Amino acid sequence: MTRALRHWAAVIAFVGPFLxxxxxxxxxxxxxxxxxxxxxxxxxxxxxRTFVGLGNYLDLFDDPDRRQAFLVTFGFAAGVVLTVIPVSxxxxxxxxxxxxxxxxxxxxxFLPVVTSAVVIATMWTFLLDPNNGLINGALVxxxxxxxxxxxxKAQALPSVIGMMLWQQTGFATVLFLSGLQGIPRDLEDxxxxxxxxxxxxxxxxxxxxxxxxxxxxxxxxTVFSLQAFAPALIMTSGGPEGTTNFVAxxxxxxxxSLQQPGLASxxxxxxxxxxxxxxxxxxxxxxxxxxx
Amino acid sequence: MxxxxxxxxxxxLFAAPAxxxxxxxxxxxxPQGVLTLSVLKPLNNPPTPAMISAWxxxxxxxKIALNEVPFGQLADKISVLAAATNPPDLxxxxxxxxxxxxxxxxxxxxxxxxxxxxxxxxxxxxLAEHTYEGxxxxxxTQQASLALYYNADMLAPLGITPPKDLDKAWTWAQxxxxxxxxxxxxxxxxxxxxxxxxxxxNATPGFVFRDFLFVRTFGDPKAPPESxxxxxxxxxxxxxxxxxxxxxxxxxxxGAKLFADLFNVHKITPKAxxxxxxxxKKACFTIDVSYFAAGLVNNDPGxxxxxxxxxxxxxxxxxxxxxxxxxxxxxxxxxxxxxxxIDVSTGKIAEDYNRAARALPAMKSIxxxxxxxxxxxxxxxxxxxxxxxxPRPPSAHFAQYDKIVSDALRDIAYGADAKTRLDAAxxxxxxxxxx
Numbered sequence: 083m084t085r086a087l088r089h090w091a092a093v094i095a096f097v098g099p100f101l102x103x104x105x106x107x108x109x110x111x112x113x114x115x116x117x118x119x120x121x122x123x124x125x126x127x128x129x130x131r132t133f134v135g136l137g138n139y140l141d142l143f144d145d146p147d148r149r150q151a152f153l154v155t156f157g158f159a160a161g162v163v164l165t166v167i168p169v170s171x172x173x174x175x176x177x178x179x180x181x182x183x184x185x186x187x188x189x190x191x192f193l194p195v196v197t198s199a200v201v202i203a204t205m206w207t208f209l210l211d212p213n214n215g216l217i218n219g220a221l222v223x224x225x226x227x228x229x230x231x232x233x234x235k236a237q238a239l240p241s242v243i244g245m246m247l248w249q250q251t252g253f254a255t256v257l258f259l260s261g262l263q264g265i266p267r268d269l270e271d272x273x274x275x276x277x278x279x280x281x282x283x284x285x286x287x288x289x290x291x292x293x294x295x296x297x298x299x300x301x302x303x304t305v306f307s308l309q310a311f312a313p314a315l316i317m318t319s320g321g322p323e324g325t326t327n328f329v330a331x332x333x334x335x336x337x338x339s340l341q342q343p344g345l346a347s348x349x350x351x352x353x354x355x356x357x358x359x360x361x362x363x364x365x366x367x368x369x370x371x372x373x374x
Numbered sequence: 375m376x377x378x379x380x381x382x383x384x385x386x387l388f389a390a391p392a393x394x395x396x397x398x399x400x401x402x403x404x405p406q407g408v409l410t411l412s413v414l415k416p417l418n419n420p421p422t423p424a425m426i427s428a429w430x431x432x433x434x435x436x437k438i439a440l441n442e443v444p445f446g447q448l449a450d451k452i453s454v455l456a457a458a459t460n461p462p463d464l465x466x467x468x469x470x471x472x473x474x475x476x477x478x479x480x481x482x483x484x485x486x487x488x489x490x491x492x493x494x495x496x497x498x499x500x501l502a503e504h505t506y507e508g509x510x511x512x513x514x515t516q517q518a519s520l521a522l523y524y525n526a527d528m529l530a531p532l533g534i535t536p537p538k539d540l541d542k543a544w545t546w547a548q549x550x551x552x553x554x555x556x557x558x559x560x561x562x563x564x565x566x567x568x569x570x571x572x573x574x575x576n577a578t579p580g581f582v583f584r585d586f587l588f589v590r591t592f593g594d595p596k597a598p599p600e601s602x603x604x605x606x607x608x609x610x611x612x613x614x615x616x617x618x619x620x621x622x623x624x625x626x627x628x629g630a631k632l633f634a635d636l637f638n639v640h641k642i643t644p645k646a647x648x649x650x651x652x653x654x655k656k657a658c659f660t661i662d663v664s665y666f667a668a669g670l671v672n673n674d675p676g677x678x679x680x681x682x683x684x685x686x687x688x689x690x691x692x693x694x695x696x697x698x699x700x701x702x703x704x705x706x707x708x709x710x711x712x713x714x715x716i717d718v719s720t721g722k723i724a725e726d727y728n729r730a731a732r733a734l735p736a737m738k739s740i741x742x743x744x745x746x747x748x749x750x751x752x753x754x755x756x757x758x759x760x761x762x763x764x765p766r767p768p769s770a771h772f773a774q775y776d777k778i779v780s781d782a783l784r785d786i787a788y789g790a791d792a793k794t795r796l797d798a799a800x801x802x803x804x805x806x807x808x809x
Contacts, residue, residue, distance in 0.1 A: 124809075126456045126478035147802065212646050213564075228562045233645040233788045319576060321781065322788040323795070338450040339777045340806060 119347035138348035150324045151332040159307035161243035170251045174258030192252035203316040206245045235322045242313045254299050261295030329353050404435035415466035416445040428723050463705040469503045469695040470766045476506035477770035482701040483509035487712035499694035500736040503765045513719040514736030518663045518696040519758040526678035528658050536682035543683035553642045556658035568642030570657035577647035580784030582776050589629035591687045614769030618804045622796040630792035637787050664755035668732035681751035694763040774806040
């Protein structure tokens with residue numbers, strides 16, 4: 083065997099299985115999804131199908147329920163990113179210092195990250211129960227009225243955002259912490275010598291130098307939020323009045339419960355394009371201007 | 375993509391049972407080998423281990439392999455299986471979905487397997503539910519209807535005596551009055567609710583089997599067919615293709631408002647589920663099926679309880695229909711699978727199950743032999759099936775209708791405007807019915 087052949091044999095041996103899996107379970111299904119989005123059929127009888135061209139895409143944009151699902155999902159993602167980023171940054175700054183109980187706080191904060199999304203959603207369903215939930219119990223002790231949480235049109239989405247904040251803060255904190263620990267000490271020392279206060283050092287040195295980490299966390303949190311499925315399935319069934327009907331759950335409902343896999347595929351295709359677009363815009367807007 | 379993915383998933387999920395469907399090596403007792411029939415069924419529902427072992431003891435060369443899923447996942451699982459080339463031999467499915475599955479070609483018609491006289495032995499609502507375009511797809515294992523259970527110990531001091539006869543059934547106004555009197559506490563501090571929350575579906579308000587009755591009772595099947603009263607009672611056109619103008623009539627909106635008032639005006643029932651609210655004395659009344667009584671008999675809740683017919687407004691009505699067993703059209707063992715269906719749905723195996731579970735029989739002959747069906751309290755359920763019972767709105771797209779209407783009723787219970795939400799539901803379901 084020649085050297086070139088041996089080289090290619092090694093390449094195929096190492097990369098081939100992964101490429102095969104990637105093709106089989108990622109790109110072929112995506113291509114199939116795009117193809118299915120051009121047809122009207124039911125999962126119960128997939129052989130009986132009608133070609134509708136872009137009809138499913140037109141229906142999608144014409145349907146208020148689909149538009150609501152997209153808006154709810156983007157609102158949810160914005161809520162999660164805007165709450166997780168500052169909270170996790172502050173926790174990371176705390177954990178990066180020399181304050182007491184750091185190890186315990188780090189473990190407590192990270193614990194929800196390694197817990198199943200289904201378990202968390204189930205647990206929060208009990209916590210947010212309007213009759214016997216722990217959170218309402220606490221409100222009553224404080225002399226406050228009980229809240230409806232998941233059965234209220236106004237409170238359901240914020241409640242689920244609260245759950246995601248609790249779940250994802252640990253992950254974002256660990257990322258921020260690694261970013262903080264990677265900032266060269268001498269940069270902060272130089273700022274201190276120049277007379278910067280702690281707040282000024284944070285604002286003018288730490289935050290700019292964390293921009294790579296921040297971009298990564300923003301993109302990751304956005305993608306996690308856009309994929310949200312378990313809260314809708316387990317906690318709210320997408321209600322009340324569609325206020326927690328996330329796109330991923332909507333796709334599932336369309337395909338399996340409402341027997342419209344063609345429309346579900348069209349929603350998936352549009353959603354995939356939108357998520358890719360959002361990620362690109364985020365990376366562009368939050369691109370690193372400082373490095374070290 | 376979905377079809378591909380579901381086919382892949384279904385193949386993976388059912389590879390083992392399908393392989394088990396092959397016959398084992400021949401033995402002395404079974405020269406053709408032991409055949410394994412695979413069954414997809416919801417957890418805690420028939421066919422029970424007792425039914426299976428009774429059948430297997432008379433059919434030594436056939437074994438039954440169960441694949442059980444939670445009831446809430448059953449319909450989705452069946453949807454996935456439809457794309458598979460080797461689905462299970464038998465499905466335990468919700469009776470109202472018979473038309474959906476039959477129209478999609480998932481189920482095998484069983485007419486040719488029915489022994490003489492069997493069709494005549496099936497109670498009318500079951501026969502109607504399990505028939506599609508003149509063919510029958512399941513004999514039926516059981517029937518169901520809903521009635522109002524009450525805690526007699528709580529009602530006695532209040533001087534409330536619910537009626538025991540269908541002729542004297544309460545109206546909803548009377549029932550709500552009794553529930554209000556019995557409830558303990560109000561606002562945020564309710565210790566005993568007038569009416570227990572629904573335990574059906576995913577334990578939120580709105581499940582069609584229970585809660586769409588609040589709407590249908592505002593209709594009248596004897597009114598002229600073009601009237602909104604008539605349309606309200608049926609909830610869907612006779613051909614199962616039109617909901618617009620049937621689901622959202624003025625009377626239907628009235629019914630939905632009454633349903634919402636239980637939560638938001640009278641505040642006699644909670645919006646979120648409370649497990650075992652009735653058994654734990656956290657509710658005076660609960661709406662439930664006949665086999666709920668089996669639970670109360672087997673696990674004494676520690677109080678006297680009774681049953682009264684389901685209250686009504688204009689027309690008394692209960693939904694019929696229950697889980698039933700059918701043979702998949704792609705089964706490679708249709709003869710054996712059909713024999714299993716008929717054997718466990720009729721005769722002694724079915725009778726033993728109906729007796730043990732306090733389930734209403736789908737066979738008239740079994741009903742005639744079960745003495746407690748003629749005695750209070752379970753006679754109420756049986757009489758309701760006979761006098762007030764109707765299938766849930768029949769359509770080849772019932773599953774979609776069920777989902778959309780259930781979601782609408784849940785939202786109405788949570789405070790959505792009844793008319794706006796029913797209009798939205800009719801608009802959403804209409805194109806699906808017309809497909």
